[in-house]
Amino acid sequence: MTTAHAANPSWLARAENWLDDRGKGAWIATMILGFIFFWPIGLALLAYMIWSKRMFNGSCRSARKAHHRHIxxxxxxxxxxxxxxxxxxxxxxxxxxxxxxxxxxxxxxxxxxxxxxxxxxxxxxxxxxxxxxxxxxxxxxxxx
CATH class of the missing domain: 1.20.5 (Single alpha-helices involved in coiled-coils or other helix-helix interfaces)
Structure with a gap:
């Protein structure tokens, strides 16, 4: 069951991966849209970005992947x-x-x-x- 779950991630995991592939700007834009449409969503995204260190690390998964690929x-x-x-x-x-x-x-x-x-x-x-x-x-x- 875990292999099926890993092969078909939830919509939340897919959204996270999609935003990671587009970088920090996509996360910030999504957070701003969350504040505009329904402020608790924007606040939740801000809290998640801080908790997961996406707000301050300067890069997302795509940049890390590129760095490892170069190495x-x-x-x-x-x-x-x-x-x-x-x-x-x-x-x-x-x-x-x-x-x-x-x-x-x-x-x-x-x-x-x-x-x-x-x-x-x-x-x-x-x-x-x-x-x-x-x-x-x-x-x-x-x-x-």
Missing amino acids: RTAMKSSGNSAFDAYKSETLRRLEEEQDAFEAFLQRLREAKDKSEFDAFMDDRARAAKSTNGDSGPVEATEPA
């Missing part, structure tokens, strides 16, 4: 050892380039952060100097 294709052997060696060397080189690029971006972010912090400190010192300069010299007094 399987990249790892699959062509049957030609020379081509497989070339492919693995190219992938290794691309991974090294990606690591170098990510390190470069990290250095850029750190340089930008340092520049912003230095500008903040300069502004702060300038403001403190102008405040002290306007009120005259600041003298230290000793307690009697």
Whole structure:
């Protein structure tokens, strides 16, 4: 009985699969239509989207399937050892380039952060100097 149930899913499962194949936009459009026609349906769809993490994961099942398909294709052997060696060397080189690029971006972010912090400190010192300069010299007094 379970194989028949899996082969012929309910209309709810078919609707879920249909929306997943079309992406997050289809889910959001369905939720909005639910709010327009009968607000509890829209609210139920919103709750389901949050509970199933469809609202925040950035992709639905179709994107996950495509990602897994790309990984399987990249790892699959062509049957030609020379081509497989070339492919693995190219992938290794691309991974090294990606690591170098990510390190470069990290250095850029750190340089930008340092520049912003230095500008903040300069502004702060300038403001403190102008405040002290306007009120005259600041003298230290000793307690009697």
